[in-house]
Amino acid sequence: MDPALLENPLVFWLLAGLLTAVVSLPFVLHARRKELETIEAREEASRYGLDIPASLHPVVDPGGCIGISNCVKVCPEDVLGIEHGQAVAVRPARCIGHGLCERVCPVDAIQLVFGTATRGVELPRIKENFETNVEGIYVVGELGGMGLVANAFEQGRQCIEGIVKESAKGPPGIADLIIVGCGPAGLSASLTALHHGMTFLTLEKEDVGGTVAHYPRKKLVMTRPVKVPGYGKLSFREVRKEELMGVWQDVIDRSGLEVLTGETVEGIQKVGRHHFRVVSSGGTYEAARVILAIGRRGVPRKLGVPGEAAPHVQYSLREPEVYKGERVLVVGGGDSAVEAALALADQPDTEVRMSYRREAFNRIKPGNFDRIARAQDDGAVEVLWRSNTTRIEPEAVHLELEEEAVAVPADQVFIFAGGVLPTAFLRNCGIQIETKFGQP
Secondary structure, X not given: OOHHHHOOHHHHHHHHHHHHHHHHHHHHHHHHHHHHHHHHHHHHHXXXXXXXXXXXXXXXXXXXXXXXXXXXXXXXXXXXXXXXXXXXXXXXXXXXXXXXXXXXXXXXXXXXXXXXXXXXXXXXXXXXXXXXXOOOEEEOHHHHOOOOHHHHHHHHHHHHHHHHHOOOOOOOOOEEEEEEOOOHHHHHHHHHHHHOOOOXXXXXXXXXXXXXXXXXXXXXXXXXXXXXXXXXEEOOOEEEHHHHHHHHHHHHHHHOOOOEEOOOXXXXXXXXXXXXXXXXXXXXXXXXXXXXXXXXXXXXXXXXXXXXXXXXXXXXXXXXXXXXXXXXXXXXXXXXXXXXHHHHHOOOOOEEEEEOOOOOOOOOOHHXXXXXXXXXXXXXXXEEOOEEEEEEEOOEXXXXXXXXXXXXXXXXXXXXXXXXXXXXXXXXXXXXXXXXXXXX
């Protein structure tokens, strides 16, 4: 090019503009692609009901976000997207509390909160060290809002590490600690207490595993690597339920941990400072501190209809093959209900129906949405939309179906209406409950 042309201001600025366009084009195209992906994600979220958060979810401060998209990249549940150059929560219902987005944001523009401005979430009031308003009683895991296996496991460890640093002890002759529940949080707390040589008891009303033990066979449990005291690192990112339960049993066997199963805690009495009496179905125990690692779903929501306490009515499904060849009605429309119906439909000669009060499934995983749609098309599962259970009898369930009373044949009934916070139990222990409306 003739050097003289560069001395022409118009030519110089044209060339500069062209060079800038060439250099910035890949970035513009990348940004546009991200915007289109977010638009598609919003449409999917609206279609599957994932745009309404169920509990914990991220909120992005638009005034602070600088749009570098680190949070989008690290989120394993694809909750976030980029819109107008900033991060937004497009699938908040998929959030299960990893917290990776919050941690990688360099300007602290993301915060995990419970509930929304219009939909509150009830949680026990706890401090940063997991202690409740009752000095000496702690809450970890799902009861405190952390349902993710790895998060619950980490909370159990952190809670014990904090207690170890405290100097206050209980009266002579009582245990250092009673841990109620042996799901991920309770197991972690127990192993950490064992590692530190504490005297403690672990009480579990059912079997080791907590909520995870009630998942249907082959259900994938999402997790991240966790360090198990005295055992090593569990490095799987996802694992089948059976494998995870097997690992936990191996951990217990190797560590020598003793768990008192089949004991339902009925009450906790504060005898004095750092002195509690725990009354269970198996006996009465005393300790300086108590950790509650019980799950929210450990208390299933009831329908309030006649017959729901009958022996053939259940609130979880562990062994679907047991119900081979039977007529089954699944009540509910969430992921747990859909997964149970699909597992039952896989059994030979099993007749499966679902009763759901809405006209379409709401807030279920896209994979489950597609699978249940195929099952309906194949005739493996019949869904009775806009139906409500009114009475359960030994061989039939009475429904109000589109304002008409019908009787559906059923040998077995599974109810998945969600879980409820054990509010009465907590309040009897003196623990305060607060409702969070879009708060951390």
